[in-house]
Amino acid sequence: MRLDSPSVMDETQGDWPLRKEDHTAERKTSRTVSFAMERRVQPELLDQLPADDPRAIKSRRDLQLINFFMGNAGIMAKALRSALPQSGARQLLEIGAGDGRFMARVARRLSPNWRSTRVFLLDRQEIVKPETVKQFETAGWQVSGIKAEVLDWLSRPIASTCDAIVANLFLHHFHEGQLLRIFGEARRRARLFIAVEPRRSRVALMFSRLFWFTGFNHVTRHDVAVSIRAGFKAGELSRLWPASEGWALKEGRARLFSHLFIAQQIG
Numbered sequence: 001m002r003l004d005s006p007s008v009m010d011e012t013q014g015d016w017p018l019r020k021e022d023h024t025a026e027r028k029t030s031r032t033v034s035f036a037m038e039r040r041v042q043p044e045l046l047d048q049l050p051a052d053d054p055r056a057i058k059s060r061r062d063l064q065l066i067n068f069f070m071g072n073a074g075i076m077a078k079a080l081r082s083a084l085p086q087s088g089a090r091q092l093l094e095i096g097a098g099d100g101r102f103m104a105r106v107a108r109r110l111s112p113n114w115r116s117t118r119v120f121l122l123d124r125q126e127i128v129k130p131e132t133v134k135q136f137e138t139a140g141w142q143v144s145g146i147k148a149e150v151l152d153w154l155s156r157p158i159a160s161t162c163d164a165i166v167a168n169l170f171l172h173h174f175h176e177g178q179l180l181r182i183f184g185e186a187r188r189r190a191r192l193f194i195a196v197e198p199r200r201s202r203v204a205l206m207f208s209r210l211f212w213f214t215g216f217n218h219v220t221r222h223d224v225a226v227s228i229r230a231g232f233k234a235g236e237l238s239r240l241w242p243a244s245e246g247w248a249l250k251e252g253r254a255r256l257f258s259h260l261f262i263a264q265q266i267g
């Protein structure tokens with residue numbers, strides 16, 4: 001089964017699936033290069049604000065523009081379509097789904113071919129609005145919200161599995177140990193995992209400074225910079241995917257500022 005779709009991802013990372021040793025070598029190299037940008041996970045302001053705080057509401061609106069600018073809904077829709085080309089997914093889970101507007105845009109892109117898909121939107125905040133539910137319904141999808149901490153929920157005994165687990169602008173919130181746990185649980189629950197994350201790069205950081213000249217609020221401007229520093233590059237997520245045997249892994253840059261990771265069970 002092929003996961004590569006050059007239009008979605010414009011950079012591959014050497015051998016595929018990626019081997020642990022390759023990246024150990026790569027990590028050593030990056031330490032010796034003084035301008036290498038080390039990954040740094042710091043708290044984001046949006047995560048500390050109550051859902052109904054006007055700064056949070058504005059920042060979630062800004063987030064839609066950032067997703068649009070990064071082209072993330074298109075990247076996710078293409079990755080899902082190429083990984084599940086036949087009939088699409090019957091059940092999808094988005095972790096860190098926020099207000100669901102991102103996934104509603106993905107649903108719109110995938111319909112009408114993907115009809116009757118049921119999507120579960122998991123987030124620690126319950127903020128999916130009725131108009132967003134309507135957008136899913138217009139695309140022919142059913143939607144359910146799950147209010148939970150991702151690791152608490154994923155580590156519960158499995159009641160059911162789904163076709164795919166997806167994440168957008170979410171994994172960068174976590175340190176490596178937490179990502180290992182998320183991945184360990186995710187692979188028990190789905191045969192496909194797709195994440196679209198910020199690409200960690202100085203160029204992206206430089207571009208993000210232009211946001212000072214937009215209408216983005218302080219929360220958004222702070223969180224964008226923090227997210228880029230906590231973003232990913234090279235095979236950083238593949239290295240954390242447990243025992244990749246039986247799984248096809250693909251990871252690399254998507255469009256200008258995004259980083260795409262796909263893990264799909266083979267056979």
Ligand SMILES: C[S@@+](CC[C@H](N)C(=O)[O-])C[C@H]1O[C@@H](n2cnc3c(N)ncnc32)[C@H](O)[C@@H]1O
Pocket residue numbers: 047063064067095096097098099100101102122123124125148149150151167168169170173
């Ligand atoms: C940057 S937003 C992305 C939202 C959505 N994926 C999008 O692209 O619009 C990250 C989301 O993750 C949620 N979040 C952060 N940490 C979480 C955790 N440990 N468990 C569940 N949700 C979490 C936040 O509430 C927030 O809605």
